[in-house]
Amino acid sequence: MPVSKKLSPGLVRLCIVAAVAGVIIGFVGGAFRWCLSHLDRWRVDMLDWAATLPGPGWLIPIGVTAAGAVIAAMIVHVMPLASGSGIQHVEAVQRGEADPPPLLLLPAKFVGGLIAIGAGLVLGREGPTVHMGAAVGAATARKGGLDDDDVRQMQTSVGGAGLAVAFNAPIGGALFVLEEVAKSVRMRIVVPTLIAVAVAVACARLVIGDGSDFHVGTVDTPSIVLLPVFIVFGLITGAMGGVYNRVILGALDLVARFSHVPAVVKAGIAGAIIGALLVIDPLIAGGGDTVAQKVLDGGGLALPLVAALFLIRFVAGPLSYAAATPGGLFAPLLAVGALWGMLFAALTDVVLPGQQPSLTVAMAIVGMSALFGAVVRAPVTGVVLVMEMTATTTVTVPMLAATAAAVLVAQLVGSPPIYDSLRERMLASAAPSPTPPASTDDDGPEPDRNT
Template sequence: MLICVTAMVAGVLIGFVGGAFRWCLTAADGLRADLADWAHRIPGPGWLVVMAAAAAGATLAALIVRWLPMAAGSGIQHVEAVHRGDATPPLLRLLPAKFVGGVLAIGSGLVLGREGPTVHMGAAIGAEAARRARLPDSEVRMLQTALGGAGLAVAFNAPIGGALFTLEEVTKSFRLRTVLATVLATATAVGCSRLINGNHADFQVEPVASPALSWLPLFIVFGLLTGCLGVFYNRLVLTFLDRVKAVPRIPAVAKAAVIGALIGLVTFIQPLATGGGDTLNQLILGGNSMVLAAIAGFLALRFIAGPLSYAAAVPGGLFAPLLAIGTLWGVLFVGGFDAVWPGDHASMAIPMAIVGMAAFFGATVRAPLTGIVIVIEMTATTSVAVPMLAATAAAVLVAELLRSPPIYDSLRERMPANPTTA
């Protein structure tokens, strides 16, 4: 009983904190777009203004990380390490570091996801709540894991997906106590966050007709190719991390500033190419047409900008940018197929984009059920569930056959021994 009450109280806290975090990022997206628009209209080199603003945001976020090193990156790998007993549960002072650092980093335009900081903040709240309730260490670890899932649910407004994330990706088990704590925390967290951000799905998608079963082989082929793309993306993330870290005699804060300035330049040229990617996703899923060259350009830019941004080692995750890449890749695939086999395939673009989100997520994170459920909840669309299952299974199969480890396993291996937030 005490665990259930503690989980619900902690769920309320991460619901309001995570909801406020999302609200701040939405406001920052609007301000960033307005700044880029203003910079185009002023006389002189307006691009320097946008570059300076992005560099300043990344620098301040990096300074926060220098104060509290555990605030760097996603934080999901730390939640997993705590569950495995390889790290100590996060302290509550991680919460302001992730909140402010995440708003500065993601708000400045770095191609990072809101879910990493929200998961980590949820874990910190869960661990602190368990300590205050005087629960044993095993329950502290369990509650930090359960509240991490609640944080993901708040980040994507996907309660079932957040609960599944805890069970499929972190614990890899379905123990009743963990399931109960996770479900209660997730339900209260999402309920509270919706008081701030609205009680609706993240993406507004018009009703999508179920693709004919005759198209199922095409979705499987798409999934196989997506698996290869996911493997390449994971390797790119790790390569950027290693290369940027290996640059000698340059402080981490300076590296973050340089990366921020580069992202700022991209923001000046095309604001949709930077940030978490929600606005770009909504444009595509909402039925706005783009020329194939623009889709390819956005995909190339975000494919590079995401790993580069993560290499800045500031607060920010990988999930949201993965979803944007999956959307772009799905539309590009349909366009390429139409070029090779001309026909009326325009109606396949949105279904393939939705499937691409789940398949690319599955290939990189290796949590296929979590990815599928999150996408279904974010789009409020179930009509492509069968193609989504087939394509995601194919993508995960390819990634496994290529022996590419899940991205968070690789990131966890790069953590220092027995890391703490002290």
């Protein structure tokens, strides 16, 4: 067919560019994760060291986190596009509402993200990695001589490869592109995305290894009798997702009210608050992988501590995001979902005693996907992402049922997807101020008072 012959060379070119960009973001994203893992260990060592100091040693973690937030905010001052997650910008570019990110965004996101997240802010690694991937994809596409439409598409595909690298979840990264960003399944999107994801994850695994992000033991398949329980859990989680979105937007509105206060000062205040929480318990701060892993270990945390962590991180994540430093929402969101799942499992055990021991882990896994679906409104991506991160498929049916229920309730309560809201805020803040209308007086110009 003549159409196929015409498209084939273009598609091949897209795939070559996607492979080259995949190599770059694979190693860059892998290095980003490697550095963050070392910073996480350094932060724990710093806390242990500060606790041994005489006098007010607890001021050191507060100062470190505040300083990290301030430095990251200074980087954002130089490169404003580095603020926040960046996923909303990737979506805006895909829709033709914004220009593709420049390659200079990469060092800003890399360094700013390391400083902000490493210092202890409750932010995720996936936002910076997605945005860095988008910058790499756009720059590689320009170098490859692709037109503007293909440049936008390539930033989307390689941005999905960045998400895949961030969570070591190749299928989830590809689905994120198709379900959340492009909202389309076309050959010119699917094939380059799959190539970029596959190459990127393969390269990243040379740096960080090929194991799943979370280590989960054997989880028994929940009894079909418990399926209504998981559905009820999903319904409640959907309402919770709507509240979480409002907390994020409310935190942004609160910070925006203090327009007379410099951004670096506001970031420092937020960092000091998170640093104080860090002194109370290291599990409160950081991206959330450690606390999620403890929940998935099955019973490693006392329920009062789980309840406290859930409530504090429910607010600490949005507060950290409102500091406008580089960092994402996904990883803290998954930690909150795991904590909520453990709490609901304990409640279930009170109402229906004698359930299988692995119900706590199963509910935590389901909580991660259900809350993700309610907040982001990408249910398939959420389910597959969590399955890959936990390497667990025995709870697939409860995950599907609970996540569908959560998304349904989030829709019914009128809570828009979080990245739609963030994209609208970004575009509104970037819009030029209206110019006052010119005078329409017919009397001519006002005479010069000095003549």
